[in-house]
Amino acid sequence: MKHILLAIILVTGLVPYASAVQLDAAILSDENPTEPSFQFLRVIYIEYPNDGALSESLRKTNQILSFVADSDTPGMDELVVQLNKNLKEISSNAIVTDAKIIYHVILQGNENSAVIEYKVQLIPTITNHVLTTSFEKTVVDANWRGMSIDEPVVLQTVYGSFDVNNPKSALDVMIPDVSEKLQDVSIIQLPLIDASGILDLPLHKWHSMFDNTAIIPGAVEYKYTGKNVITHYSMGECSIDVGPCDDRLWVQEIDLDKKYTIRVIESSDDASILLKDMSIQLG
Numbered sequence: 375m376k377h378i379l380l381a382i383i384l385v386t387g388l389v390p391y392a393s394a395v396q397l398d399a400a401i402l403s404d405e406n407p408t409e410p411s412f413q414f415l416r417v418i419y420i421e422y423p424n425d426g427a428l429s430e431s432l433r434k435t436n437q438i439l440s441f442v443a444d445s446d447t448p449g450m451d452e453l454v455v456q457l458n459k460n461l462k463e464i465s466s467n468a469i470v471t472d473a474k475i476i477y478h479v480i481l482q483g484n485e486n487s488a489v490i491e492y493k494v495q496l497i498p499t500i501t502n503h504v505l506t507t508s509f510e511k512t513v514v515d516a517n518w519r520g521m522s523i524d525e526p527v528v529l530q531t532v533y534g535s536f537d538v539n540n541p542k543s544a545l546d547v548m549i550p551d552v553s554e555k556l557q558d559v560s561i562i563q564l565p566l567i568d569a570s571g572i573l574d575l576p577l578h579k580w581h582s583m584f585d586n587t588a589i590i591p592g593a594v595e596y597k598y599t600g601k602n603v604i605t606h607y608s609m610g611e612c613s614i615d616v617g618p619c620d621d622r623l624w625v626q627e628i629d630l631d632k633k634y635t636i637r638v639i640e641s642s643d644d645a646s647i648l649l650k651d652m653s654i655q656l657g
Contacts (some may be wrong), residue, residue: 394622395569397645401503401514407471408503410647412496412521414566418541419637420552421487426632428488428552435483437548441531443475443538449529450475456523457498464573466517472499475529479544492541494566519645520573524565539565561624561638571643572609580609605649 399410422429443450450473457470476495481488503515527539537543542563545553556562624638 394571394640395643395645397519397569397572397643397647399519399646400648401650407499407501409497409499410519412498412567412569414492414494414496414568415640416492416541416566417639418490418492418562419487419635419639420490420556421635421637422632423486424632426634427630428555428634429486431549431552432483432488433485435481435488435549437481438479439481439533439544439548440476440478441533441536443477443529443531445472445474447475447529447531449527453523453527453529454498456525456527457521460521460523461518464517464520464570466521467515468500468503468518470498471501473497475538477538479548481544481548490541490544492544492566494538496567514649516577516647517573519647520570522565522568522570524568527567539567541566555630556628556636559626559628559636561626562636564624564638569643572645575609577607580607607647607649609643609645 394414394416396413396415397410398413399408401408420428420432422432445451453475454470454473457473461468461470474495474497476497478493478495480491482491498521500518503518504512523539525539526537528535528537530536533547536547540563542553542556545556545562620642622638622640622642626636628634628636
């Protein structure tokens with residue numbers, strides 16, 4: 375777990391892990407679609423060390439909000455359109471044909487602060503991701519790794535019309551009275567679906583590792599056999615070459631009956647892409 379700012383620890387106690395986005399993908403065939411998993415994670419703190427009206431509303435409050443959205447969910451077609459629009463903007467040849475959203479939020483009201491943990495998983499079905507193919511190698515488009523949306527993504531859910539890209543939507547459902555008081559706090563409305571940081575790091579700075587276990591003769595004993603050397607690409611590790619893994623922190627204060635502090639925290643992005651053999655390259 376990456377280091378969390380000491381100031382946050384002093385104010386809120388133990389801080390759960392959060393990362394802007396975690397990407398896990400596997401390119402197992404140069405013909406079939408791929409379904410990468412983007413997990414967008416964020417933690418919001420509403421701090422009330424001096425009691426006040428918000429503390430009365432939030433202290434000892436525990437709620438969970440969750441749902442799953444797929445192609446049968448009204449609004450998902452528009453999400454696919456938005457993703458494809460963004461792919462063109464980031465010069466990706468890939469096309470999203472379908473998508474799934476798994477949305478999960480936990481609200482816990484503690485003595486001096488309320489903690490809201492977001493986990494939004496986006497699983498798009500991606501095609502047209504092969505750029506070139508020849509006898510020796512296949513080059514796969516990897517720009518889709520940085521897909522993002524900066525507009526509302528409104529789905530029809532069990533909670534009614536719900537913008538999965540705006541964290542405040544969960545607060546509107548779970549704690550509507552408090553959410554209304556926080557309408558001027560802009561940092562709680564920062565878009566969740568944003569993997570642009572993964573695209574910012576050039577592929578030549580990613581770590582690569584080759585796994586030849588499948589072709590080792592001794593692997594037969596363990597029923598682990600195959601014909602390919604698997605290639606793993608990853609990013610998110612801190613190094614001199616890549617730079618430090620700094621947490622992202624936004625802070626905003628609001629004056630109501632008392633002064634309250636809102637903090638939004640994310641860790642740096644990380645990603646892992648697995649290629650079925652050495653003949654496939656990211657481009």
